[in-house]
Amino acid sequence: MKTLLISLIIFISVSAFAQENFKYIVNSEKKQFMDNMRLNKIEYPGDSSIDVTYYKLNLTITYVPNYLRGIVTVNAKSSTQSLTNFFLDLVDSLSVDSVSLNGKLLKFTHKNDKLNITLDKPYNSGDSFSVKVYYQGVPVSGGFGSFVFGSHAGQPAIWSLSEPYGASDWWPCKDTPADKADSSDVWITCDSSLTAVSNGTLEDVVNNGNGTKTYMWKNSYPIAQYLISVAIADYVQYTTYFHYAASDSMPVENFIYPETFSSVKDYLDKTTTMLEVFTQKYGPYPFLREKYGQVQFGWGGGMEHQTITSLGAFGEDIQAHELAHQWYGDKITCKDWQDIWLNEGFATYSEAVYFEATEGENTYRSMIQQDMQAAKNASGSVYVQNISSVNSIFNYKRTYAKGAVVLYMLRGIVGDSAFFDIMRTYAADPKVAYGVATTADFEADAEKVYGQSLKYFFDEWIYGENYPHYNVSWNYSPAGGGNYNINLNVSQTPNTNPVFFTMPIKINISTSVGDTTVTVFNNLQSQQFIITVKGNPNDLTFDPDNQILKGISITDTIDPTKPKTFYLEQNYPNPFNPVTKIKYTIPVVRNGFVPVKLVVYDLLGREIATLVNARQPSGTYEVSFPLNSSSLNSGVYFYSLSAGSYFAAKKMILLK
């Protein structure tokens, strides 16, 4: 899942929550009830006495009036001896007419959002049964809009978005991602003028002869309850093909509002390239027998419903994000919401992986830079502590940005080749593929490929909080034979948890005879390293490739009057119109000159202007942007400075 205009969307959802809270205060009885429901859901993630094997949703949905009638079939196995009753999750606002097994009516009660069903006889562990639940009502939308009767251009649009707790807002299920069904069917009967879209392949469309049609969608892969979706509108259908082998292809099916189609077609056409990139990096697309699809809905973001992503915004970043979820999120689903970074961190990092493959290193680095900036402001551990709050689970800085930075840092430690080997090994691991995973499962695969323990890394970056602040000082002394001993002192400002971070750290030392890069393993709060180099040391760079999310202050023995570090300043004024100034600093370096490139990009990562592309000596520089009076549109732009091994990017806003 991803919201496109992060700050805007968060603002809206916060105010929506405030309104909800206000309603609760006005109606304290309801508040009490909602709190209980929420607690029940969290503390009791579905009935553990059953193992669901199959869901069929047979839904009749009308727009006038807004109404849902459903027959949901649940096949399950008992996971206990002598099971005589069990429960499904379903909100009380929908009313259950009957529950049956082999045509025989079963006793049930429906309260506190649980549908308690009494079976016809005791079922022992492993015994299967199949129940049908007949229910109806007007779904009340919760979470991010679990079931919405909306509109577009004055026409009906109906959609679901169940993640995380909203599936039971519109159908009876075991509302936890921990128990996937082996397969599912979704049949939707709706007005003939509309098209109903869901997971898997469309087996048939039946014209009922009464102004309605029934769309029969079949999914033959394991699926989590929250990835089952419906989307209904007067869609334009546009199909392309992903040729994944010389003689095999898979359809990419797009369902788009008629008024939107022409403006997003170019983005839809990039989907096959995205499939190629992720196939190469992560292994085969997980649902090749069926399809990949993108369906438009009215929520301002995207949601990775299995084989059919729902999109309310279009663009390479959001589409790459949702597609990557098909591997990490859908094929492998986080077992619980505490581990949501296994979905969202992976999909967010995949955006950068996609742009690295299609646009190269600079775009990749500038995206990571933005993730790092957000990750530094993350509070609490990536492992979500409070899963009773939807906003806490989907906290952008922590779950998305810091989750992505964790993968970026892992790649820095193990190297490119081992990193993508880890990603593919995890995606194919029979223990989790088409199943569910926790952080420990990913950690085990990472360690298997890397061949060493990574416990320190996951402990501090997933279960710990914040990031290291390094205080670095160094000096050197001659060691004879033209060699010098660098005396490097690294101490960390104490953090809460962990108190300090254990990390391998690259150190680049430039001397009169060349550059040397070594890796030190920093596993003490305060630690000294002696590094012997050839030639008189000129400069030392701590973590030269910026592989660690960190704060740093460095003191060295180089001439104190000269700038010691590269620095890219925030442009001024900002926002600007028509012109702004960008300042940066180049420190003293060994051979006197540094190759410097200062480039401006738009939101899509397209290069707008190259402001500097030259070799420059130490000093502070100021450049104006735009260089000429320009026809640039209002909006967000990025500028990045690459200088030697330094890279930094910042955001600026043109307001006309």
Ligand SMILES: [Zn+2]
């Ligand atoms: Zn996502």
